[in-house]
Each structure stands twice: as structure tokens, then as C-alpha cells.
Amino acid sequence: MSVITYRDAVSSVLREALDEDERVFLMGEDIGPYGGAFAVTKGFYEQYGKKRIKDSPLAESVIVGAGVGAAMVGLRPVVELMTINFSLLAMDQIVNHAAKIRYMSGGQFSIPLIIRTVTGAGASVGATHSQSFEGWYASVPGLTVVTPSTPRDVIGLFRSCRELNDPVMFVEHILLYGTRGEAPDSGDFRIPIGQADLRRTGKDITLCGYSRMALVAEQAADILAREGIEADVIDLRCLRPLDSETIVNSVKKTHRALMVEETTRLGGFAGELVSQIQEDAFDYLDAPVGRVAGAEVPIPYSFPLEQLAIPSAESVAASARKLLNRS
Amino acid sequence: MSVITYRDAVSSVLREALDEDERVFLMGEDIGPYGGAFAVTKGFYEQYGKKRIKDSPLAESVIVGAGVGAAMVGLRPVVELMTINFSLLAMDQIVNHAAKIRYMSGGQFSIPLIIRTVTGAGASVGATHSQSFEGWYASVPGLTVVTPSTPRDVIGLFRSCRELNDPVMFVEHILLYGTRGEAPDSGDFRIPIGQADLRRTGKDITLCGYSRMALVAEQAADILAREGIEADVIDLRCLRPLDSETIVNSVKKTHRALMVEETTRLGGFAGELVSQIQEDAFDYLDAPVGRVAGAEVPIPYSFPLEQLAIPSAESVAASARKLLNRS
Amino acid sequence: MLKAADVPELTKTDLLGFYRQMKLIREFERESERQYTRGNIKGFLHVYNGEEAIAVGAINTLREDDYVVTHYRDHGQALARGIGSKEVMAELMGKATGCSNGKGGSMHLFSSELNFMGGYAIVGGQLCIAAGIGLAVQYRGNDQVVLCFFGDGAVNEGEFHEAMNLAAIWNLPVIFFCEHNLYGMGASSKETLVMWDSLHEMAAAYGMDRYEVDGNDVLEVRDLMQKINIDVRAGKGPAFVVARTYRLRGHSVADPADYRPDDEVSYWAGQDPIPRFRDWLTQEGIATVEDFDEIDANVDEEVVAAAEFGELSPWPEPDDLYHGVYTDRPAEGIPTSGSS
Amino acid sequence: MLKAADVPELTKTDLLGFYRQMKLIREFERESERQYTRGNIKGFLHVYNGEEAIAVGAINTLREDDYVVTHYRDHGQALARGIGSKEVMAELMGKATGCSNGKGGSMHLFSSELNFMGGYAIVGGQLCIAAGIGLAVQYRGNDQVVLCFFGDGAVNEGEFHEAMNLAAIWNLPVIFFCEHNLYGMGASSKETLVMWDSLHEMAAAYGMDRYEVDGNDVLEVRDLMQKINIDVRAGKGPAFVVARTYRLRGHSVADPADYRPDDEVSYWAGQDPIPRFRDWLTQEGIATVEDFDEIDANVDEEVVAAAEFGELSPWPEPDDLYHGVYTDRPAEGIPTSGSS
Ligand SMILES: Cc1ncc(C[n+]2csc(CCOP(=O)(O)OP(=O)(O)O)c2C)c(N)n1
Numbered sequence A, B: 001m002s003v004i005t006y007r008d009a010v011s012s013v014l015r016e017a018l019d020e021d022e023r024v025f026l027m028g029e030d031i032g033p034y035g036g037a038f039a040v041t042k043g044f045y046e047q048y049g050k051k052r053i054k055d056s057p058l059a060e061s062v063i064v065g066a067g068v069g070a071a072m073v074g075l076r077p078v079v080e081l082m083t084i085n086f087s088l089l090a091m092d093q094i095v096n097h098a099a100k101i102r103y104m105s106g107g108q109f110s111i112p113l114i115i116r117t118v119t120g121a122g123a124s125v126g127a128t129h130s131q132s133f134e135g136w137y138a139s140v141p142g143l144t145v146v147t148p149s150t151p152r153d154v155i156g157l158f159r160s161c162r163e164l165n166d167p168v169m170f171v172e173h174i175l176l177y178g179t180r181g182e183a184p185d186s187g188d189f190r191i192p193i194g195q196a197d198l199r200r201t202g203k204d205i206t207l208c209g210y211s212r213m214a215l216v217a218e219q220a221a222d223i224l225a226r227e228g229i230e231a232d233v234i235d236l237r238c239l240r241p242l243d244s245e246t247i248v249n250s251v252k253k254t255h256r257a258l259m260v261e262e263t264t265r266l267g268g269f270a271g272e273l274v275s276q277i278q279e280d281a282f283d284y285l286d287a288p289v290g291r292v293a294g295a296e297v298p299i300p301y302s303f304p305l306e307q308l309a310i311p312s313a314e315s316v317a318a319s320a321r322k323l324l325n326r327s
Numbered sequence C, D: 001m002l003k004a005a006d007v008p009e010l011t012k013t014d015l016l017g018f019y020r021q022m023k024l025i026r027e028f029e030r031e032s033e034r035q036y037t038r039g040n041i042k043g044f045l046h047v048y049n050g051e052e053a054i055a056v057g058a059i060n061t062l063r064e065d066d067y068v069v070t071h072y073r074d075h076g077q078a079l080a081r082g083i084g085s086k087e088v089m090a091e092l093m094g095k096a097t098g099c100s101n102g103k104g105g106s107m108h109l110f111s112s113e114l115n116f117m118g119g120y121a122i123v124g125g126q127l128c129i130a131a132g133i134g135l136a137v138q139y140r141g142n143d144q145v146v147l148c149f150f151g152d153g154a155v156n157e158g159e160f161h162e163a164m165n166l167a168a169i170w171n172l173p174v175i176f177f178c179e180h181n182l183y184g185m186g187a188s189s190k191e192t193l194v195m196w197d198s199l200h201e202m203a204a205a206y207g208m209d210r211y212e213v214d215g216n217d218v219l220e221v222r223d224l225m226q227k228i229n230i231d232v233r234a235g236k237g238p239a240f241v242v243a244r245t246y247r248l249r250g251h252s253v254a255d256p257a258d259y260r261p262d263d264e265v266s267y268w269a270g271q272d273p274i275p276r277f278r279d280w281l282t283q284e285g286i287a288t289v290e291d292f293d294e295i296d297a298n299v300d301e302e303v304v305a306a307a308e309f310g311e312l313s314p315w316p317e318p319d320d321l322y323h324g325v326y327t328d329r330p331a332e333g334i335p336t337s338g339s340s
């Protein structure tokens, strides 16, 4: 087991894909000589050359659309949308084309396309650059949405995504690139798509999050542990398909649950989790399922305001305490 | 009281806006001599002329973006996105610009822009043309999202939207244009933004929907009534701001609730309603809050399949019965 | 106009084949309008009447392994590429036997067998996909061409610009083929594009080879495409073709098309590509009334058979609703036991 | 290069004013980089070093009631338009006294008072908004111009095409001003735009008036803009200007910019607009070393004061988080009593 950064994990699975499969190429803005906006593809251009590392014009729709076309005829493109904020400019290609061509063609064409992108707030980059749209993509039939939070998950999930034949949104988090974690030794290591990760077990409450918020939930569990409160912590890892079983089973044990996400509360993805929990574990619940989410505002630039706008370990712990004091 | 179509209701409030306020102009694809894809602006071009009825190029981003710019300097544009499916091409302007400029500018600029668009499935127009994205927009701070289901609501809500100074998504439904209903006599008639409509009262269950699904919920209530089951039926009318009070109060009375929406279930907007109900009426619930939603597929073209993919009065009634048999 | 002597490589069989395809498309569309009126086709229906020379002239120059990508007004291209009229009609009717199994519908015709990569109903979207297919051809070092159709309305869209720019800068083997019928839905291109009258020149912004052609002359279209195909196959990069044409019907069957000036409509009625080609075949002494009568009767039979096939074909099975969303796993939420 | 005699309307005060503005921008950016290093500015920081002649040359030709719209590399334009260096610096630091109250940040500077309509951080998005402002000017029958800045990278985006096309077909009073510094983030425009070396010609696709100018020569920029303003005010429709320039620093402070060839970097270092203008002022006998020293000292003082102002300014109040989302109602979910 070696310890690597999340960034290195992404780089390594990309290299692996390029090395193992001639049909794989990368395409995106500034992924060439610049090395990628988050330095993920540093050195790739020099190593793999122009054919496989396609530094593309600043044009999100055609970046994805060209990926769709190439995938339709059997290549396996991995395209990068520099951040999920810019994915709005490619949304037509993702939602109206990538996700639907297989179904609309009566199954004649598959689209084995991986779209890597970067979500998240907290980097002091202002409202247009701090959004989390993965929940929207998770509501689109035909897509698979993956949100790794650790280097290990990046590796295990990316490898599994490569084995799919349909479009994937592989959503990295802007604040995680520098974080470290253990890397699996085996090249065979895979994490099945649609399997949540029970990160920590406890009997009092279930904390559930995805992407960076899974880590925040873990930190909150640390805080709570010091107070004698033991939490199950679940990292969803995939939003579509969604592993509700793991969540429901946990709640059946703990009887209380708190969902944590970074995007705004009203209309966020957490509502789905709340719904499934109360549908499938209604009689087990001792309190309403709680939600901790981003404030209902465009993310402000100013550092202290931004911190108030996104969930923290402290705010999660505080909400958990409230839920536990109830009844 | 006169009986008019939903289409006429939309036309009439648009005329009213044009007649009353010089700052109002309409802009959109084929709204000129063609009269609009759904014949809403038939005759407008001839009556109001080219300056106020702007037949624009097929370019969704700039249609909305130009609306944003004009609104920033004090005009009050009403732009049309032919259907909500094409709004994906304008999403950057809606989400990254219209919704955020006020906040990002520290309140210096308001964007009094109404974006009219058309949602919904059931018209046999295939997967790319049958989507319901209003729930996504409802999760964006800075936007107001309105989903009228009757001619009366069209009129009362549109007038209220005109009095706002921020961007509105005014979402009409493709299957409702030909439906009829009573029109309010008074020019002063308004429906407050963010006030749900309790359409029908009953003690056994709360059925809640928006846009066409509010009508489907009513039809389901008719079916159930014949079986002696009395339902509260609530039309949300606005998704943001959301009137959870009316819903929660109803559920406190009925102890059971079923949410109905046309979009896919996983990650749909209904999860928000479920969450709020169980947050605020947890102790009143005799059964989990149910959801009836679209099937998890791109909407198929084939008529009988499409019918299976979207909720019907029958499927809503069936789910209601199930909820009632429980416990 | 070309003379028969200009196209010595075309036999009478070839030429009558073009005539037959154009006629088939026309009659197919007439039948589809009838079926729409009868309620057997629902939703939108965009017919191709008047533009037949484009699909037939252009697609017949392609090799089997080339690719066709098109927009929602796609029946003509599908038939010209060789999808059976039965399968197309069945698709319009939403039947299981349709070329997209009834899932796609009129605007979303596909055939993987024929490299018919789809009709796309989001105006402009298919240009990006065509660029990607071109990219794959180049990536593999092959010499196929990708022929991508779209309308003059699509030229307004941002995706037009992004796709043209990418294809140009990467030298992709894509022929961007604009069916310039002067209108989007109801908006005249004169009102939406400054360059409407020399639309092909817009490709200068991408340094791309560009051509204008009479889209109502099947041989001119074919002739130009033959030349372009050679260049594109040779790796000379993408091309932009603008074919001037006119739709003889409204935008869709719901459209009475009363926004078009009478003289314009009647001018273009006189340019109908089918009588034009028929006259040409007659004048050049290639075909006789008897030839046409035989073909026409044969086309009528085919269209009747297509309609019958469509009508008699079964609907997709209810279970089919959930099939085909993913390659590797079932769709979410397939109804099982007891959840509401 | 112009001679002093070519610009008789410009007084020494005017000319030294230009020098001072350019110098202020340069020193402001140097200070902002220092503040970034010290952690007082966070997130992204895109400085304008090397491009000062554009903002100063262009914006000074505008009337007070004209509009400026720009991209995320917006400090230079904000200062040239007259937003105080204190308010800009405070914004970069996220302070309540910033020109966007700390809510917008470096990439989103605004001033309604100065018709500074914003810095926009989604590449290409602001062109659509500028078109809309132009539409409003036309709608009201006024004669303001809208000056919209963007980079060469933005030319790749679909929104560029849609906005240019709309402005052209509707004859809107918008000047689309491209700061062509040869790079997007790290990608050379040579790799993304076929027409990179005659970018202004892309506007031919819209039948738009188009110009190229040396973006490192403040007087040339000013001169061209004066002429264009007259046409645009007169209702002659939009114009496209491409100013060739170079950023002397990386894309953002995080970028070492090692992807640029040395000879290119050194060529452009020699084109630095500030020494160029200083030399010109000297050669034309307009200013002396003493003049420059005085201005430079004065600028340094201003920049120090701006930094101090920013540092000492208060953060926004926590409650301010929820202010300003809507004009007419509070934001959703303002924390009240007990909900989790
Ligand atoms: C992005 C998008 N916007 C709007 C529409 C609605 N629409 C369908 S066809 C059409 C006109 C297209 O005109 P053109 O590209 O010239 O094709 P033609 O119908 O003339 O063949 C419009 C506006 C759409 N399908 N997609």
C-alpha cells in the first residue's frame, strides 16, 4: 500500500487507460502542454503525444459532442470539462444526446464515454465557479454518475467506469486534489458501480454524504465520537445507480439519519435519499431524516461568507446533535 | 367569468404586459409571423410590430443572454424558449448569469426577466422533446420558478411575476394549451408567488402535484372519491419559492401524502417535498410519503410505451390506495 | 445543368434509380401525411417534399462504410441511405418493427447496419457528433467521410460554430451539408443570418473549403459531392456545402406555412426537383413515359406496402419500456413488488 | 505609430493621464500578486500586465453613459473605467467595501454608477449580455455604445457566434473587442483557431465591420476606437476589433507559463506598452523623467493606500450571506429557529 494524492490517483488511472487501451484518448481544454487546470495531465502530452492527448478549443459543447460521436463508432474517449460549472454549456450534448442515443436508437448504438469534471465550492472562486450539479445529472436516465472522495475510490471506480459501455459523469472535487490516501496495490482492484461505502460504523445515527461531504461527515463523526455519539458514515460514491440498500440498512440500525451535501438544500439531491429512507425504513425512524446542505445563495466570494455557505464538520455535528436530542 | 383556453390565457397576459408597459418586449424563436410554436403569439407581430415582437435567430443562449442584458439596464423582456428541452442550450445564461448577477454585484443590478418555456411529456415527440427540467431550475438561488396548470393560474401568476424584479422561469405545459377554465374578471386579480393552491379538500390523503400533474392528481381524487376516499389535492404552482406550509398543514390533517410529478423519480423534485413533509410533520405521518413519477427512461416515442412512462390518474389512484392500505 | 455526356459513368439504371429514390421519398412523405391525418402517426411530422434531390444526390456518392448524420427532417436521408420504407414507416408509427424499434420516432431514425448515425432533433446538436465521428475516422487512420446534414436554421446555433471550428482546426473528414431552404420554422433566414444569400461564405471564418449548389438538381448535387469526397478522403479536411432548396410543405404537418410570400412559393414549385429531373431524363432521351409509369407504379406499391406493414406491426411490448437504457445493467426503478 | 501632431486634441494632461492609468494598473496588479502570496487574496487571480494599453486606450474614448462589459481578467478595465483602486482591491480581498461588496470577487467586478456592467467568468457568456444591453439602447432610441471585452479563447465558444450573429442581424450598437493575447489558458490560439492570425476576419461571417490594431499602443487603440464609436453611435451597427497583445504573466498567478516559447516571451517583453508609451512621450518631447517620477511615486502611494484600505476593511457581516439574492423577497432558508 502506498499513500498518494487524489490528483495522482486520477493521473494514474488515466495513464492506465491510455496504456491499456488504444481506443482511449483524452480530450479537453488545456490538458496538453499546460497539463490541465488542476495539473492532472501534467506530462501526458509529452508522453502520449497529440493524437491521444487532444488539447481542444474552449468549446464545451463540441468537446462532449465529439466524444459522443467518437464513442458511437467504438472509441473510448475520456473527455474533461474543466469544471462542472462549464458543463452547463455542454448540457445539451450530455443530456439530450449522450444519455439518450442508446435508447432512442432502439439499442443500436452505445456511448462508452467518460466525462471527467470537477465540482465543489470552498475554493474562493466565486458564484459562477463553485457549483455542484452532479445531482442534476444523477436524475438523467442513461447516465452513470460517480463521485469519488478518496484516491482509493478514484482508482477503483474509474477502472469500473472503463468497463461500462455507457456515458459516465466522473465527478472529482476541487478541494480534494491535494488530499492523500492509500492506493490499492493490485491492478485488479475495482469498486463496483453503485455500491456505497460504509466508512465507519456506529449505532446512534447514520451520516451520509458524497464527494467531499463524505469526508466532512467523517470529520463530524470524529467530533461526535468525542461526545460519545457513534455514527455510521456512508459515502454514496455513486449517485446513479444509487445504493439505497446500504443506507436503508444502516438507518434500520441507527434509527436516525442525516444527509450531507454541498449544493443548495431546496431541490438538492439529498431529498432523494430522504425519500428512499422513509419509504423503506419508515417504521424504524425515531426522528425525521435531517439534511445539512449549502445555503440558498449563489456562493459568495468573500472567504468568511463562503465558509458559512457550505457545510462543515461542525455544522454537521451540530445538526446531528439536534436530531439526537429529539424524541 | 368567462371560460378560456390556457393558450388564450397566456396570450392575454402577454398582450396586457405589452399594452401596459413600454419596457416590455417579447423575444424568441418563431414568435413573429409564425405566431409561436404553440400559437401563443398569433397576431402579435402584426399588432405590435417588429420592435416589440422580436423574432430571433435559433440561438437559445443569446436569446436569454440578450434578455439578461436588456433587463440589467431597466427593460422588462419576456423571452420565450420554445421548449424546456432547448433550455439546456441556454442554461449557462440562466444559471450562471441571470440568477447570479444581482448577488454577485452586491445588489447593484436586478434582472427583471421573464423566461417563458414549455415543459412536459405525453405529446409523442420523443425523448429529446419530452423532458421536465423545472425541478432543476427550482434548485437555483436567484430564480423564481412558476408552473401554472390552469388559465386562471396563468393569469394570476403571470401578473405577479411581472411585479418581480428578478428572473422568473414561467413554465407552461405542452399538453395544457388546449385545456379550458374560468378566467378571472378583474384586471387586479393576482396570485401571490409562492402560494400553493388547495384545490380540493378531503380527510384521507394529500395528493400534491404541479403543472399538468396537479390536474392528474385531481382526476385521481375523482376516482378515489367514487371509492369513498377523500383527498386533499394541492397544486404547488411555484417550485421556488415553495409553499411547504400548505402541504405540511394538509398532511397534518390527512396523515398520508403522495407526491406526483412527471419527471423521473430518482433525483426528481418530489424528494424535496417528501423531505419537508417528514421534517415538519413527522409525528403526523401514518405511512411513508409516496411518490408517483415518470419511469426511469428517456421518454419513448411509441405511444403506448410513452403512456406507461408518465403518471396517469389511474396510476396515481393505485398508489394512493396502496398507501392507504398500509398500517 | 449537366448533360448526359457529362456523367458518362452513370448508366440508365443509375439515373432511373435516382429518379425512383426521389419519387419514393415524395410518395412516402405523402403517405406519412395521410397516416398522420388518420392518427397513425402522432407528435411532430416534418416532411422532406421538395428537397429530395439533396439526399439522393449526396448520399448516393457515399461508400457503405461512410457515415451519415442528419437532423430531425430525416425521412429522405434514411430512405436514400437504404433503410427500408417499411422500417421507416413503422418507426413513424411507433411500432416495434421500426428502424429504432419505435423508441426514437420520426425525428430519431437510426441504422447501425447502414452507418446511418441518426436523426437529431436538437437543432445543431448533430454537428458536434459528426465532428466526433470524423475524429474517430482520423484517429484510426481510415478514409471514410462523415456526411452531416442540417438546415439553415442550425447555422444560428452556437453548436454550429463549435463543430465547424473543431473540424477545421483538426482537419476532420466531415462534410457539413446545409439544406438551405430559406426558413427555420417560420422565421426567414433573411431575418436571422446576414449572410443568408451567400451562406457558404460563413465557412471562410474557419478557413474551410466551401461550396454552393443547386439543391434541386440531383446531378449537380451528386457531381459536387463526388469531387468533395475525393478531397475529404485524401485528408484535405472538412468542407461546407450549402444547397439552395425549398420545402414545398410547411415546417411540420401542423404548419399551414402562410408566412411565405406567394410568388416565392410559386417560384419554388416550378423548381420541384422531381419534375425537373424527369424532364431532363426525357430531354436527354434517357427515359420514356413508360419507364416513369413503371417506376411510379412500383413506388406506389412500395409505399402502400410500407403503410400496411406499419399498421399491422405490433407495438413494442410494455416491458420494452425499460430495455436499452444501459448496455450493462437494467434501468433504475423497474417495477417489481410492492413499492408505490 | 502616431505622432503627437496626429492627436492635437490630446493635451499633455490627457496623455500623462493615460500613462498614469496604465502604470496604476500595472502596479495594482503587482500589488495584488503580493497580496495573493500573503494570503490576503484567495481563489483565482488573473492579472492584466502587458495589456494595459487596451483598457486605457479603449475605455477613455467612451462617454459616461456608455457601457462596459468584460471578462474575468477585469481589473484593468475596472480601473480604467474609474472604479477606485481601493474598491477594486477590497473586492479582491473579499471585503465589504469592495465594488461588489465582497460577493463577486476578482472575476466579478461591478459598478452600476459607472455603467461598468460586470466582469464575467464564464468564457463567452458576456457577449450575449452585451448584445442585450445594446438591444436596450436601440430599443430606447439612444446613442450609447456598449464596449464588450473578451479574449481570443472566447472566440471558440458557441456564445461568441450567437452574440455576434444577433448583434449583426439586429444592427446593435455593440463593439466586440477581442484582447488577442495568443493564448487561452495554456492553449495557443494557433491550435484552436484557424484564423488566429487574422482573427478580425472572422467577423466577415456576420457582415460586420472589423478591425485589427496594435493592442500595445495606447494611442492606436484610442484612435481606432474614436472612429468606431462615431459609426456605432450613428446606428451603423456592431463592430469587431481585434487587438494583438500578450500577457506578460501566466494565465493566473498559479501558472508559471512555461508552455510559451522563450523567443515569443522576450519579443513581447520588448513590446511592453508602458515603456513604449513612456519612450514615445519622451521622444515627442511631451514629458520628462521628472514627470514620470512624480506620477510613478503617486501611483505607488495610491496602490499602497489601496492595499491598506483593503486589509483594514471589514469582512461582510455574516447576515450579509443571505442579502441580495432577490430584490423583492428574502432568500430561502434563512436560518431561524430550530430546523436542522
Ligand atoms: C435547439 C433547438 N431549438 C429549437 C428547436 C425547434 N425547432 C425545430 S426545427 C426548427 C427550425 C429548424 O430550421 P432548419 O435548421 O433550417 O431546418 P429545416 O426545418 O428548414 O429543415 C426549430 C426552431 C429545436 N428542435 N432545437
Ligand SMILES: Cc1ncc(C[n+]2csc(CCOP(=O)(O)OP(=O)(O)O)c2C)c(N)n1
Binding pocket: A029, A058, A060, A082, A086, A089, D073, D121, D122, D123, D124, D150, D151, D152, D153, D154, D155, D179, D181, D183, D184, D185, D251
Ligand atoms: C466556459 C468556460 N470554460 C472554461 C473556463 C476556464 N477558463 C478560464 S479563462 C480561460 C482561458 C480564456 O482565454 P481568453 O478568452 O483568451 O482570455 P485570456 O485569459 O487570454 O485573457 C479558461 C479556459 C471558463 N472560465 N469558462
Ligand SMILES: [Mg+2]
Binding pocket: C151, C152, C153, C179, C180, C181, C182, C183, C184
Ligand atoms: Mg431551413
Ligand SMILES: [Mg+2]
Binding pocket: D151, D152, D153, D179, D180, D181, D182, D183, D184
Ligand atoms: Mg487570450
